[in-house]
Each structure stands twice: as C-alpha cells, then as structure tokens.
Amino acid sequence: MRFHLLGSLEVLDDDLPVPLGGVKQRAALGFLLLHANRVVATSKLLQALWQGEVPPTARKMLQNAVSGLRGVLTPHGSAAEGSALLLTHAPGYLLRVDQNSLDLSRFQQLTEQGRGELSAGNWPAAARVLRKALSLWRGPVLADLVETGINWPELTAIKDWRLSAQENCFEAELACGRHYEIIGELESLIEVEPYRERLNGQLMLALYRCGRQVDALSAYRRTRAALVEGLGLEPGRELQELERAILDHAPVLDLPPSVQRRHLLAVNQTPPVPAPAPVVVTSPVVAEPVATVDARDVTTVERKLVSVVMVSAQLGLAAGDGDPEDVDAVHQEVAAAVAAEVSRLGGVVGGNVGSVFLAMFGVPKTAEDDADRAVRAALAVRDRLASVADVQIGVATGDSLVRLPAVGTPTATGVLLDQCRQLMALAPLGAVRACTSTREAAVSVTWEADGAPSGGWQAVSCVSPSGVDRRTQAAVPFVERERELLVLQGLLEEVRTRRRPHFVTVLGEAGVGKTRLVNELASTSSALRGTATAFGDDHGYGPLADVVSGFSSFETLRAALASLVGVGELADRLHGSLACLASPGAGVQPDFPSWRRFLEEVAEASPLVVLLEDVHWANDVVLDFMEELSEHASSVPLLVIATARPELLQRRPSWFGGKRNATTISLDPLSHNGTRNLLNSLLPAGELSAELWQALMSCVGGNPLFATEYARMMADPRMVCVQNGTSLPLPPSVRGVLTAQLDSLPFDVKAVLQDAAVAGDLVSPGAVAATGGRDALEVAKALELLEQRDFLRRQGRNSETGEIEYGFRHLLVRDVVAEQLPRALRAAKHEQAQAWFEEPALDLTDRRAG
Incomplete structure (x- = not known):
C-alpha cells in the first residue's frame, strides 16, 4: 500500500484508492501517519480527534476507528510482507509503515538530499532533487481533514518544511541562471506568504537579473510596506543590503562566471548546420515546466501567432514640472502596473524604451485566447493608470518570429511590432486601439462602432470571461452524440x-x-x-x-x-x-x-x-x-x-x-458520415467540388468546432477563390487551439514532434532521429509519449526495418507543427530526412540492430 498525506488523505492498493470510512477513522489514520513508526499515546490521539472537550464515549469510538483501520490495512486478515501494521503498543498505538510507501517520508528524504547538494554548491542537482520533492505535493497537507476543522500543530510544521524546500529550490535555480523561469512562481507564492523575506529577496534578485531593476525595487517597497503595516517591523539587514546592491548595480548580484559563459555561448553560438542539438528524453511522462526549460541548450526560434501590447505614458505631464525624481516615481508606478496586469493574464513584459512599454501574449507558450488576454491587460492598465498618467495603448495580433532564449526575456520581430506602434500612436489619450485580427479574436471585448480597419478599433470594456460563451453552439446541429x-x-x-x-x-x-x-x-x-x-x-x-x-x-x-x-x-x-x-x-x-x-x-x-x-x-x-x-x-x-x-x-x-x-x-471525434452531415447543415446551399469536400473533411477531422470555424470561413465572400482549388487556409481559432495543445508538450518532446512533421506522413524512430540529429532510442520514447498524448497514432511496423511507424492524428497538427519552424531550419531538416530515406534498406536494418 501507498499512503498520501501531501494533499487529501489517500491510501492506494495496486494504484486503486482504498475506502477509509468516516471522518474520525480518516483523522485517526492521518494522525498516526504523521507519527508513523512511533508510538502515539491514546490520550494524545483523543486530543487530536476531539480538539476541545473529549466526550465520555471517545475511547470506545477510537477503538472502533482503530478496528476499522485494521480491516482497511489488512483486508484479508493477515498482513503481507512489507505492508502496514497498526499495533496496540502501550501507552497507545503504533503504525508501522515502509518509509518508501509514505509520500511525507519520501519528501523529507529528498529535501535532505537537496539541501546537501545545495550546501556542496551542486546547483543543478539540488534544483532537480528539490523539484522532485515538491512534485509529490497534490495540495495542502491533509486538505480533506483540514476542511473538517482539523488544525494540528504538525500541519503547520510540514507547511513550513515545504516553504523551506521551495526557497532552497529557488536558490539553486537562481544559481543555475533560471531567474526568468521562476518569477511567476515566486510572485504567486509571495501573494500567500508576503512576510517571508527570503522569498521576497529571491524575487527581487530574479527581477533584477531579467533587466527589471524598477520592478525589483518595487517588490522591495511592497515587502517593506507589508512588514511595517502588518507586523510593525522593518525589513531585515539582508533585504536592505539587497535593495542597496540593486540600486548600485553591484557585481555581486550577477550570475557566477561559469554560468554566464554557458548562457552566453548558448545565446550567441551559431551552429554550422541549422539543426537543434541532441535532446534527452528521460521518461515518457510529462515533464514539469522547469524541466522543459532545462532542456534548452541554445536559443530557440519559432514562427508563432502572438499578440503584442504597447503602452505609451505621458510621464512629463503626470509629473507636473518634470522634475527627474518625480518623473521617475511616475515611471516606476506605470512599470509596476504594466507588469502586474500583464503577468496576471499570462503575458510577458518585454521591457521598455523610455516611457513606452512592450508586452507579449503567446510567448513562450500559446493560449487559445491570447488576443483576449492582451486586450484585457491593455484595458486593465488603462483603468489602473487613469489617475496616474495619460496613456495611449496599441494591441496587434499576427505572425512573428519569436526567439526563446534559455535565459532572459523572449523577443519577437516582424511588421507586427510596427503595426502595434502605429495603432498606439493613433489612440487618443486614455484609449486602447487594436487591429482587425485582434478585434475578431477578442470576443469578450466591446468595441466602438465607428472603428475603421486602417485606424484600428477602439476597445471600450470587457465582460467577465465566465459570462462569455466563447464557442456559441446554439445553431450547431446535435450530431452523433x-x-x-x-x-x-x-x-x-x-x-x-x-x-x-x-x-x-x-x-x-x-x-x-x-x-x-x-x-x-x-x-x-x-x-x-x-x-x-x-x-x-x-x-x-x-x-x-x-x-x-x-x-x-x-x-x-x-x-x-x-x-x-x-x-x-x-x-x-x-x-x-x-x-x-x-x-x-x-x-x-x-x-x-x-x-x-x-x-x-x-x-x-x-x-x-x-x-x-x-x-x-x-x-x-x-x-x-x-x-x-x-x-x-x-x-x-x-x-x-x-x-x-x-x-x-x-x-x-x-x-x-x-x-x-x-x-x-x-467523447471521440465524429465519424466520417457524422462530419459530412454536420458540414452539410452548416455550409450555405450550393455544390462544392469533390476535391474541396475532401479537403474540408480532412481539415475538420471529426471536430465540431473545426467544422463550425471552417464553415464560417467558407461563407466569407473572400473564399470564392478557393472553389477551384483544394488548399484551405487555417482559421485563426483552430490554429490557436492546436498551437496551445502543442505548447503544452515538454520542450524536448515538442522538438521531436517538429522533426516528425518534417520527416513525412508516416514516420519511424529512425527517420525522426535522422531528421533532427537525435538518439533513436530517446526519440522512440518521445514518440511513445506523443502517442499517449494523442498527437500521433501507431500504424504498425515497417516491413523492412521492423520499427514502429506512427501517423499524425490530425493532418492539421502536422501542418501547424511544421510551420512553427523557420524556413531555413525546416529546409535543412527536410534534406536530412530525404538523405535518410534514400539510404539502402540494409543500412537501415544495420543501424537499428546497432
């Protein structure tokens, strides 16, 4: 059996949950597990189960609970070797469990190991071990019992252990140069624990190393205000010295030289062949977010659909006579507002030039509603700064070439940024102007009716996302359900x-x-x-x-x-x-x-x-x-x-x-006939060519949302030119759904899927490994994971090599994945794939055998 305390109390027997009975029985088990392999006095157990006056029948109720637990732990009357035993042991009870079967014990072992690696200066190993320890948590310790009113001192101690492990993990990751990746996690944790100075100092350092000195100083002021107002205390000496070091740009705050060299090489090195370095896929299990970033050895470049926001603040007007210190105070307030609202909605602040601030949505990962988030953030910034400074805000959505460095802020290039700058310049003071693509995608935003595509559209307000039916299906027929x-x-x-x-x-x-x-x-x-x-x-x-x-x-x-x-x-x-x-x-x-x-x-x-x-x-x-x-x-x-x-x-x-x-x-995708019936009901009257029908059926792939979006696109008069061909453009909403699914993959696994998209419609581990210059065994593991996640489907074995072959679940997935690769890189991969396929079959067999 395995016992889980780090979250709701759960007992698993062969991965199946074991019923635990009523609240008192669960509470008794939870308390005994907190003191596993130690004798717990009956009086202490009674006080834990009845926090207050213990009723006269409490001992009898406890005996019944213990008897029930013995039935749970030894359901067949005898304990198997290595199973848990609940023994009567004066002056109370003793629960014997294998330490490896208890997640709390495993957490303690891993945190000790991580602390040792941290003390030895082995930062990557410390981060890896501590992340593994923290992944054991499924929620607050014994969350289900806490909801019933349980409030044992042991729970507070375990919560402090977790916080200490998180702080140690952040320290290791800062030393590894992962400051950009942990900012969001630090900010979320500090909202819950505002008085922990070590956490706040780590956030300040991470912001500073990302080039956000203003935000780092703002974080110090918020921490000081919380400490003074909440506890009547000034920040400790270490935090005060950190603020001074940030003001002075002290070299001690920079990354260690060895880490700096590694990241400089990763960002600046241009490999002679435009193919990514070999990846390592350790397991066909979804990796944690930090682990996916660790896999990057060089700056990644992708073509992505992004939404960018530019905010221009009139700082001089807001600062009265334009005194530099007054202007700087307004600047910091504007920067803090932009950073807070953009981060809250999942965007990335790309820095600023003077009083113009840039934010991006859709990097490093795409969400289906990036345009909606971008406009919401713009409106929130406008409202928040209404009494601080006059602002002009532009929002634009479109394709961009995005660079995702191993360390630092992602960047985007393309005409999209120029378009956003022009929209910002056209916006009246206190207004948000957006392009037509943004307006069509941001369905929860209300717009002024007098907008014009050339000058953009003016956003007015937005409604609660929970009140928006983003995929109205009232008119969609009920098919095959x-x-x-x-x-x-x-x-x-x-x-x-x-x-x-x-x-x-x-x-x-x-x-x-x-x-x-x-x-x-x-x-x-x-x-x-x-x-x-x-x-x-x-x-x-x-x-x-x-x-x-x-x-x-x-x-x-x-x-x-x-x-x-x-x-x-x-x-x-x-x-x-x-x-x-x-x-x-x-x-x-x-x-x-x-x-x-x-x-x-x-x-x-x-x-x-x-x-x-x-x-x-x-x-x-x-x-x-x-x-x-x-x-x-x-x-x-x-x-x-x-x-x-x-x-x-x-x-x-x-x-x-x-x-x-x-x-x-x-719910599975619709069948071929179901998809055809749905399209027939959605498309305007009129005959479509057989080729166009085939193209539509292939693109929809049994997904009703895709059918609705393609039907809406086909009803557009601008699509008449498609009638004579079979190549259909991809609706932006469909592209957003697919890209968000792809970006949910671990980085190294997504890279394997990109190689598979270039290799062909039917791929094997050998072909994909040759396309990307990767190890075939590790590629095989990644392909298995992609099959589990339903991106690929197994199609049998190759008759010549014996390798398993995979096909894409949906052809649109293959197209979207391939289009994310820059043209030069895609061409180079295609050449490598062709060279592999042209090799004699005997060589393929030999390579597989080796």
Whole structure:
C-alpha cells in the first residue's frame, strides 16, 4: 500500500484508492501517519480527534476507528510482507509503515538530499532533487481533514518544511541562471506568504537579473510596506543590503562566471548546420515546466501567432514640472502596473524604451485566447493608470518570429511590432486601439462602432470571461452524440428515482462537443452552471460563484436562502459562506461544508443538475471540493456533470477513479458520415467540388468546432477563390487551439514532434532521429509519449526495418507543427530526412540492430 498525506488523505492498493470510512477513522489514520513508526499515546490521539472537550464515549469510538483501520490495512486478515501494521503498543498505538510507501517520508528524504547538494554548491542537482520533492505535493497537507476543522500543530510544521524546500529550490535555480523561469512562481507564492523575506529577496534578485531593476525595487517597497503595516517591523539587514546592491548595480548580484559563459555561448553560438542539438528524453511522462526549460541548450526560434501590447505614458505631464525624481516615481508606478496586469493574464513584459512599454501574449507558450488576454491587460492598465498618467495603448495580433532564449526575456520581430506602434500612436489619450485580427479574436471585448480597419478599433470594456460563451453552439446541429445523451438522461432519471447523488465527467479534446452535449441535457431540465476560466478569476472560486449566482443574485441571496431553508442560524451560516464568493478581494475563503449543504438543500427541494465546465482550468481547491462533495454528499437527487479536457487526468490521474457514484464519458471525434452531415447543415446551399469536400473533411477531422470555424470561413465572400482549388487556409481559432495543445508538450518532446512533421506522413524512430540529429532510442520514447498524448497514432511496423511507424492524428497538427519552424531550419531538416530515406534498406536494418 501507498499512503498520501501531501494533499487529501489517500491510501492506494495496486494504484486503486482504498475506502477509509468516516471522518474520525480518516483523522485517526492521518494522525498516526504523521507519527508513523512511533508510538502515539491514546490520550494524545483523543486530543487530536476531539480538539476541545473529549466526550465520555471517545475511547470506545477510537477503538472502533482503530478496528476499522485494521480491516482497511489488512483486508484479508493477515498482513503481507512489507505492508502496514497498526499495533496496540502501550501507552497507545503504533503504525508501522515502509518509509518508501509514505509520500511525507519520501519528501523529507529528498529535501535532505537537496539541501546537501545545495550546501556542496551542486546547483543543478539540488534544483532537480528539490523539484522532485515538491512534485509529490497534490495540495495542502491533509486538505480533506483540514476542511473538517482539523488544525494540528504538525500541519503547520510540514507547511513550513515545504516553504523551506521551495526557497532552497529557488536558490539553486537562481544559481543555475533560471531567474526568468521562476518569477511567476515566486510572485504567486509571495501573494500567500508576503512576510517571508527570503522569498521576497529571491524575487527581487530574479527581477533584477531579467533587466527589471524598477520592478525589483518595487517588490522591495511592497515587502517593506507589508512588514511595517502588518507586523510593525522593518525589513531585515539582508533585504536592505539587497535593495542597496540593486540600486548600485553591484557585481555581486550577477550570475557566477561559469554560468554566464554557458548562457552566453548558448545565446550567441551559431551552429554550422541549422539543426537543434541532441535532446534527452528521460521518461515518457510529462515533464514539469522547469524541466522543459532545462532542456534548452541554445536559443530557440519559432514562427508563432502572438499578440503584442504597447503602452505609451505621458510621464512629463503626470509629473507636473518634470522634475527627474518625480518623473521617475511616475515611471516606476506605470512599470509596476504594466507588469502586474500583464503577468496576471499570462503575458510577458518585454521591457521598455523610455516611457513606452512592450508586452507579449503567446510567448513562450500559446493560449487559445491570447488576443483576449492582451486586450484585457491593455484595458486593465488603462483603468489602473487613469489617475496616474495619460496613456495611449496599441494591441496587434499576427505572425512573428519569436526567439526563446534559455535565459532572459523572449523577443519577437516582424511588421507586427510596427503595426502595434502605429495603432498606439493613433489612440487618443486614455484609449486602447487594436487591429482587425485582434478585434475578431477578442470576443469578450466591446468595441466602438465607428472603428475603421486602417485606424484600428477602439476597445471600450470587457465582460467577465465566465459570462462569455466563447464557442456559441446554439445553431450547431446535435450530431452523433445520442448515445452519450441517453446515458446522461438515464443517470438523471436514476438520481430522481433513487434520490442519491451521482457525478459524471465528460472528457474530450477542445471543440469536440462537450458543451453541446450538456446543453442538450440542460434544455430538458433546469440546471445551475459554473465555468472555470483560464484567466480573469482572481480568487479562484469562479465556478462555485457562478452556481450560486444561477440560484440567486448575490444582492437577493439572503431572501432566496430564507425561502429555501427558512430564517435562522442555518440561513445565516449559508449566506455568510456563499456571499464571500462575490468578493474576490476580501481574502475570505468559502466554507465548503456549508457550500455542500447549500447544494443538498437545493436538491432536496427539487432534483438538481449542476454543470461545471472546463474544470481542467479550475484550481486545486475547487477540484478538491468536487471530490470531497462526491464522498460526503447526502442522499439527495443531485447530478453533477463536469466537462474537461484530457489535461485534467494529467493533474489528477485518479480523478473519481473507483467511486460507485461516478461515471466518465469520453467523447471521440465524429465519424466520417457524422462530419459530412454536420458540414452539410452548416455550409450555405450550393455544390462544392469533390476535391474541396475532401479537403474540408480532412481539415475538420471529426471536430465540431473545426467544422463550425471552417464553415464560417467558407461563407466569407473572400473564399470564392478557393472553389477551384483544394488548399484551405487555417482559421485563426483552430490554429490557436492546436498551437496551445502543442505548447503544452515538454520542450524536448515538442522538438521531436517538429522533426516528425518534417520527416513525412508516416514516420519511424529512425527517420525522426535522422531528421533532427537525435538518439533513436530517446526519440522512440518521445514518440511513445506523443502517442499517449494523442498527437500521433501507431500504424504498425515497417516491413523492412521492423520499427514502429506512427501517423499524425490530425493532418492539421502536422501542418501547424511544421510551420512553427523557420524556413531555413525546416529546409535543412527536410534534406536530412530525404538523405535518410534514400539510404539502402540494409543500412537501415544495420543501424537499428546497432
């Protein structure tokens, strides 16, 4: 058995979750595991389980809990070798477990090893080991028990261990020159732990090394203000000295010379053959974000669709008489506002020239809604600086050549930047002007009606992303999902008749029709809906807030609850817990037991359907609550349906696994006939040539979203010229979906996929290895991972070499991957692939055998 404490309490037997019984039994196991292989006195265990007055029957209840745990740990009456044993040992109990089976023990071992590597100055090894230790955490320690009111001192100590490990990890990564990669993680952690001076100092150093001296000094001022206002203390000597060193550009803050040389060589070296260095794929498992960056030995260059934002601030006007110190104060405030809003929405600040600031969205990784994020950031900067300085802001979206260095800020080149600068110059003071491509992509933004393509379009405001149906499917026919709908309808009927809750997860890739399916069910029954979003939800509880607001607006919530449960203590408690969801900045966390009680009361009044969409974007707290709800919901007619992409299972491999009241439905792409029927219903009347039909069918690939976007494109009068050909342009929304999927891959695995796209429609490890100059064995591992992630599909074995051959799941994936490579590099790879294919078959066999 394996025991997990670093997150919700979980016991796994052969990778299957073991049911643990009620709260007291789980709490007893959790406390004993915190003191594994040590005797815990009965009195101490009683105090832990009843934090307050211990009832007279507590000892009997504890004995029952221990008896139940023994049944869990030794289900067949006898313990296998190496399994856990719960023994009665005066003056209490002793839980014997293998240290390697307990994630807390493994975490402690790895952190000790990482601390030793750090003390020895072995920075890469320290970072690697500490990252491995931190990856064991799935959420707050014993998160499910904490939600029931448990607050043991041991939990605070373990939380401090984790923070110390994170700080040690950041120290090692700063020494390795990874300052750019850890800034976002540092900023997020400091929001939760604002008083930890070591963390704040590490953020200051990382910002400084990225060339963001102003931001580093702003971080010091925020830290000082928090310490003075919250604790009445000034920052410690080390932090004060760090501020002085940043002001003086002290050489001590620079990278160690050996690290500097390595990165300078990586950025400046031009290899004679434009092919990437050999990659190392250690395992067919998705790597952590930091590990993907570590694989880069040279600056990577890609063609990408990006959105850029330029902000020009009139600093002299804002600073009155233009005194340099006053101007600098305004400059720092503007820089801080730009950095905060851009980072919050997932963009990258590309630096500034004087009072003009540049930000980029879509680098280093593409999101499907980069244009939306860019405009939102621009509007947020405009509003935030309204009382500080007059600003002009331009936003442009288009293709750019992007350089992604191993260290430092990504850069973009192309006419896109000139276009953005022109839009910024055309914008009135206090306004945001965007190009036509940005306007078409930013669907949650309202625009002035008098815009003109030549002068751009003026953004006015934006709505909450959770209130935007980014893929309106009301007019899309319901095709080939009848079986899945019958399953949902059957489960709803079972929930109604048996009056017990059930939980459904609908899994499928982007655009495959998850929302369309649940909308069909919702059209026949009332439902409360919540949507998780990739951005825009500052407090993280957006889906829960959506469900509450679907029941009643927050203004009338008290009255609505009174009509549901009457007036009294219960109504007051529910209102206090639910009302905090309307105040993201209040810092008050929802009371999840009360939120569960709210759903139970609504379902008790009338059978309830709750739709939670895009939960792959939900934070861990919401995901924990959903799993906790399934375990503790009362016997009420409640059907909870969550839609998610397969990425959810990468975060939560055991999501609802083995639960009796849970069902998972996976949506596959439409069949050939289903795709044709869908296109027939979407395309305008008129005959298309057989060649064009074939091209459309190939491009859509069974994805309803792709069908909708291609049909919209075909309805454009400008597409008449395509009627005589079979080459179809790629709709921007489809390109965004595919590029975001590609950028979710580890860097080295994505590089192998790029080589495969150049090598041909049907590829083998040998062909891909020759195309990219890589090791064939490591390429084979990467191809296996790409098959697992559904980018490739196995097509059998080559009759001559015996190697496994793969084909692309979707031809559009191959095209998008190949187009990311610069032309010269793509041509060089193509030549290498051709040379490999032209070699005699005997040589191929010999090479495989070797």
